[in-house]
Amino acid sequence: MVxxxxxxxxxxxxxxxxxxxxxxxVALGAMSxxxxxxxxxxxxxxxxxxxxxxxxxxxxxxxTGGGLLPAATLRAVADVPGVEGVQAQVMLPxxxxxxxxMTLTQELVMGMDLSxxxxxxxxxxxxxxxxxxxxxxxxxxxxxxxxxxxxxxxDAGSRLALEGQDYEVVGVLERxxxxxxxxxxxxxxxxxxxxxxxxxxxxxxLASGGVALTASDLNTGAxxxxxxxxxxxxxxxxxxERVPAxxxxxxxxxxxxxxxxxxxxxxxxxxxxxxxxxxxGLSLANTxxxxxxxxxxxxxxxxxxxxxxxxxxxEVLGEALGVxxxxxxxxxxxxxxxxxxxxxxxxxxxxxxxxxxxxxxxGALAFSLLLGAASATYATLRVVRLSPAEAIRRGG
Amino acid sequence: MLRAEGIVxxxxxxxxxxxxxxxxxFGVGAGEFTVIAGPSGSGKSTLLNVLGxxxxxxxGTVWFRDVAVTALSRSDKGRHRGRFVGFVFxxxxxxxxxxxxxxxxxxxxxxxxxxxxxxxxALMLLEQFGMGERGAHYPRELSGGEQQRVAxxxxxxxxxxxxxxxxxxxxxxxxxxxxxxxxLRARAQAGGAVVVVTHxxxxxxxxxAVYALENGRLRRS
Numbered sequence: 001m002v003x004x005x006x007x008x009x010x011x012x013x014x015x016x017x018x019x020x021x022x023x024x025x026v027a028l029g030a031m032s033x034x035x036x037x038x039x040x041x042x043x044x045x046x047x048x049x050x051x052x053x054x055x056x057x058x059x060x061x062x063x064t065g066g067g068l069l070p071a072a073t074l075r076a077v078a079d080v081p082g083v084e085g086v087q088a089q090v091m092l093p094x095x096x097x098x099x100x101x102m103t104l105t106q107e108l109v110m111g112m113d114l115s116x117x118x119x120x121x122x123x124x125x126x127x128x129x130x131x132x133x134x135x136x137x138x139x140x141x142x143x144x145x146x147x148x149x150x151x152x153x154x155d156a157g158s159r160l161a162l163e164g165q166d167y168e169v170v171g172v173l174e175r176x177x178x179x180x181x182x183x184x185x186x187x188x189x190x191x192x193x194x195x196x197x198x199x200x201x202x203x204x205x206l207a208s209g210g211v212a213l214t215a216s217d218l219n220t221g222a223x224x225x226x227x228x229x230x231x232x233x234x235x236x237x238x239x240x241e242r243v244p245a246x247x248x249x250x251x252x253x254x255x256x257x258x259x260x261x262x263x264x265x266x267x268x269x270x271x272x273x274x275x276x277x278x279x280x281g282l283s284l285a286n287t288x289x290x291x292x293x294x295x296x297x298x299x300x301x302x303x304x305x306x307x308x309x310x311x312x313x314x315e316v317l318g319e320a321l322g323v324x325x326x327x328x329x330x331x332x333x334x335x336x337x338x339x340x341x342x343x344x345x346x347x348x349x350x351x352x353x354x355x356x357x358x359x360x361x362x363g364a365l366a367f368s369l370l371l372g373a374a375s376a377t378y379a380t381l382r383v384v385r386l387s388p389a390e391a392i393r394r395g396g
Numbered sequence: 397m398l399r400a401e402g403i404v405x406x407x408x409x410x411x412x413x414x415x416x417x418x419x420x421x422f423g424v425g426a427g428e429f430t431v432i433a434g435p436s437g438s439g440k441s442t443l444l445n446v447l448g449x450x451x452x453x454x455x456g457t458v459w460f461r462d463v464a465v466t467a468l469s470r471s472d473k474g475r476h477r478g479r480f481v482g483f484v485f486x487x488x489x490x491x492x493x494x495x496x497x498x499x500x501x502x503x504x505x506x507x508x509x510x511x512x513x514x515x516x517x518a519l520m521l522l523e524q525f526g527m528g529e530r531g532a533h534y535p536r537e538l539s540g541g542e543q544q545r546v547a548x549x550x551x552x553x554x555x556x557x558x559x560x561x562x563x564x565x566x567x568x569x570x571x572x573x574x575x576x577x578x579x580l581r582a583r584a585q586a587g588g589a590v591v592v593v594t595h596x597x598x599x600x601x602x603x604x605a606v607y608a609l610e611n612g613r614l615r616r617s
């Protein structure tokens with residue numbers, strides 16, 4: 001250690017060079033991871049349930065189809081063989097201006113029927129960061145997603161006005177890096193009231209008394225579960241066959257649809273990752289190789305003193321790994337600092353640009369070490385091909 | 397101890413090959429202080445490099461104690477250098493990232509010197525050459541004369557029977573030059589073989605044998 005420290009001091013610029021490369025690699029990788037989490041989160045959600053909506057022509061909100069899904073239809077869905085659990089839901093845009101529709105960052109109000117456990121196999125409960133989740137019998141309370149909380153500056157205990165009504169925020173979800181981050185989750189009865197307030201046509205229809213509707217008929221969709229051992233696609237097709245006037249999303253089809261609609265982001269992810277690997281990798285390989293070539297005279301002297309190729313190779317490789325590890329760790333620290341700093345700023349508008357997963361950090365470090373070792377080996381092989389005298393001459 | 401026969405070396409030039417050594421025969425025995433003189437560019441350093449296996453000749457053979465060392469593998473050549481040859485260079489060639497003490501100890505690293513013993517010997521050598529207080533200093537903190545004294549300690553650390561010195565006083569003032577020459581002569585008097593390449597007349601004086609290298613050939617003067 002005593003002799004390693006001065007040597008590492010001699011490698012300061014190399015360590016800085018490697019740190020810059022690794023920081024670039026990790027930062028770009030973290031942006032890519034963020035996008036992957038968003039896509040995977042959506043995929044995980046749609047594969048965990050069968051989404052059923054009322055058939056209609058209205059603009060889709062979230063996973064619904066825009067039409068009404070009356071209570072009788074929900075009962076019919078529940079009676080389909082293979083179905084286990086039907087949870088009525090109301091999904092509404094928080095801000096129903098056209099510019100907010102169909103964006104990946106749309107803020108949604110989601111009303112949940114809390115008398116039924118969540119049928120979504122991947123989200124039996126949503127993770128709570130502070131406060132609590134909704135309970136059956138709650139009214140005028142809300143649980144908000146992490147991005148929503150950040151962008152609106154609210155936490156558990158805050159007040160929130162929705163359609164002119166005052167709500168108490170009783171909980172904030174953990175950041176999930178996908179759609180629920182922007183949700184305001186309320187009891188379904190509250191969401192139904194908001195829907196009626198928001199939608200003049202529905203209000204007119206109800207006031208006319210021309211249709212026989214009760215509050216329990218006001219659902220935009222339902223999350224439907226399936227019994228153990230059942231094929232979810234088969235159950236979804238069965239619902240489609242047996243229950244009229246519903247839009248049924250086949251989980252695997254919806255997953256494909258989601259993936260194709262996010263194909264741009266998937267391509268972006270690959271592009272960013274490739275860019276990170278190329279820029280970071282080239283920078284690192286170049287820095288390590290240059291550090292070895294810079295010391296060509298030292299290697300000539302060592303060989304004059306009796307170092308064999310193997311001894312020299314081992315020594316260079318050991319030093320290169322030490323330097324790469326130091327640079328790699330420094331680069332990760334720089335990337336984390338930058339990422340958290342930028343995210344702290346972006347959080348004010350509810351955004352998160354980076355996600356530093358464990359697999360990214362360990363992968364980046366392993367990649368750095370491998371590339372550092374490979375570059376050092378390549379450079380050493382080039383150096384030891386020279387005679388000691390030639391190495392001393394060239395290094396002079 | 398060291399014998400060379402028919403050493404040929406030609407460098408590639410930009411337009412034509414440059415012959416440097418054209419069949420050189422040379423020998424030095426134990427206890428001899430031998431000087432190879434010649435003008436700059438005559439090939440003195442090249443000859444010394446070939447004798448010390450720092451570079452390969454195009455032809456000819458070098459024997460060390462009747463072993464044809466030019467035929468050894470690259471690794472064995474390295475082991476031979478570490479065990480049997482001490483080099484002193486005009487430019488000192490200390491490693492800038494190591495202290496004076498560590499530079500001396502470096503000579504022991506590749507021949508399996510025992511750590512504790514090596515450190516004691518290195519400190520003793522530095523003390524002997526008036527560098528006892530400078531062991532923790534880096535080369536950039538030492539004068540040219542001090543650096544050469546450290547380099548000399550490094551060259552004799554493994555107590556090699558053969559010392560090859562390339563213009564060892566070339567970058568030194570008179571006092572330091574005299575000190576290094578005295579040390580080289582002392583090695584020869586102690587039974588070692590010392591070969592010094594130089595163009596300085598003060599080095600030639602007192603040599604057991606003096607050779608002149610001209611037009612690629614070695615001539616005893």
